[in-house]
Amino acid sequence: MLLPWLLWLVVLCPGGGGEAAFQGPTSYHVIQISSFANSSWAQNQGSGWLGDLQLQSWDSDTGRAVFLKPWSKGNFSEEEVTGLEEVFQVYLNGFILEVQDHAHEFQMEYPFEIQGIAGCSLHSGGGTVSFLRGALGGVDFLSLKNHSCVPAPEGGSRAQRICALIHQYAGIRDIAGKLLFETCPQYLLGVLDVGKAELQRQVKPEAWLSTGPSPGPGRLLLVCHVSGFYPKPVWVTWMRGDQEQRGTRCGDVLPHADGTWYLRVTLDVAAGEAAGLSCRVRHSSLGGRDMVLHWGNPVSIGLISLAIIVPLFVLLTVPTLWFLRRRSYQSI
Ligand SMILES: *[C@@H]1O[C@H](CO)[C@@H](O)[C@H](O)[C@H]1NC(C)=O
Numbered sequence: 001m002l003l004p005w006l007l008w009l010v011v012l013c014p015g016g017g018g019e020a021a022f023q024g025p026t027s028y029h030v031i032q033i034s035s036f037a038n039s040s041w042a043q044n045q046g047s048g049w050l051g052d053l054q055l056q057s058w059d060s061d062t063g064r065a066v067f068l069k070p071w072s073k074g075n076f077s078e079e080e081v082t083g084l085e086e087v088f089q090v091y092l093n094g095f096i097l098e099v100q101d102h103a104h105e106f107q108m109e110y111p112f113e114i115q116g117i118a119g120c121s122l123h124s125g126g127g128t129v130s131f132l133r134g135a136l137g138g139v140d141f142l143s144l145k146n147h148s149c150v151p152a153p154e155g156g157s158r159a160q161r162i163c164a165l166i167h168q169y170a171g172i173r174d175i176a177g178k179l180l181f182e183t184c185p186q187y188l189l190g191v192l193d194v195g196k197a198e199l200q201r202q203v204k205p206e207a208w209l210s211t212g213p214s215p216g217p218g219r220l221l222l223v224c225h226v227s228g229f230y231p232k233p234v235w236v237t238w239m240r241g242d243q244e245q246r247g248t249r250c251g252d253v254l255p256h257a258d259g260t261w262y263l264r265v266t267l268d269v270a271a272g273e274a275a276g277l278s279c280r281v282r283h284s285s286l287g288g289r290d291m292v293l294h295w296g297n298p299v300s301i302g303l304i305s306l307a308i309i310v311p312l313f314v315l316l317t318v319p320t321l322w323f324l325r326r327r328s329y330q331s332i
């Protein structure tokens with residue numbers, strides 16, 4: 001019986017099982033969002049991502065990339081980076097012109113939005129795999145398989161005709177193939193190496209408990225906050241003794257501005273049953289020692305504060321008194 005519950009919890013709590021899931025990022029991708037408001041107005045947005053971590057944004061006014069980390073260029077030289085920026089600039093401008101040219105032919109109705117994602121990831125068996133997918137209006141439209149454009153079933157005949165058109169542009173296909181299958185893997189391996197001090201860092205979470213809005217009369221929503229941890233995989237659950245509480249609900253793992261993560265894990269319980277519950281946090285930075293926070297009543301929190309404040313008081317006041325006494329002896 002235990003196994004299904006465990007599986008269920010792992011599904012609920014993204015990040016899965018602590019150390020086993022820890023690897024750091026293993027893929028790089030660029031995202032393109034092209035918005036076409038009307039036949040004369042369009043805009044591109046671009047960004048580059050190492051897993052969840054944004055490394056570049058695209059400044060369409062200057063046609064240059066903005067590098068968001070000191071190591072965002074990986075092991076590429078300035079010349080290589082400038083060359084790539086030129087390729088992307090020509091591509092993005094050309095993309096808008098081509099789409100506007102063919103919008104009528106392919107019955108695209110303004111306004112519409114095209115999204116693209118392309119990149120490469122480390123393969124578990126060694127080497128890398130490259131990918132490219134496009135969407136129209138938020139729906140899958142086409143993808144790249146075995147170096148060929150494959151229309152998505154959702155894209156209908158329009159996607160088939162656009163793939164046929166793409167196949168005619170041999171020059172563009174060659175450049176895209178080189179970027180995806182050569183440049184991307186080189187960049188990925190290089191940037192993982194150059195950025196490893198930051199990518200492989202371990203930052204311990206802080207955790208605290210609170211109550212959320214009451215789920216109903218006589219019930220409590222216990223909230224376990226886990227904040228400021230890195231890397232992202234984390235395992236958090238409410239427990240009673242050794243028993244994981246099956247009502248545990250995990251929020252989304254949310255980013256902090258400094259690149260660390262935050263997670264909120266809640267449990268809805270009858271008010272009388274809160275005592276004896278604890279929140280358990282497992283994270284690679286904790287060196288195999290789970291963090292356990294016990295749900296206490298106010299008295300025990302008061303006692304804990306006392307237990308901290310009294311020794312602090314003694315520590316701070318005794319030397320001060322001793323110092324003052326010494327001074328007064330000296331001044332006699
Ligand atoms: C096209 O869309 C842009 C941005 O929404 C708007 O400012 C402009 O007036 C529109 N032009 C026409 C001809 O509709």
Ligand SMILES: *[C@@H]1O[C@H](CO)[C@@H](O)[C@H](O)[C@H]1NC(C)=O
Nearest residue numbers: 144145146147148149150167
């Ligand atoms: C990939 O494409 C090549 C030629 O374009 C073909 O010979 C090969 O069978 C294809 N592989 C798969 C798995 O479809």
Ligand SMILES: *[C@@H]1O[C@H](CO)[C@@H](O)[C@H](O)[C@H]1NC(C)=O
Nearest residue numbers: 075076077186187189190193
């Ligand atoms: C960057 O690193 C990758 C992987 O280690 C390597 O294949 C590539 O040649 C390097 N590029 C440069 C310019 O040093």
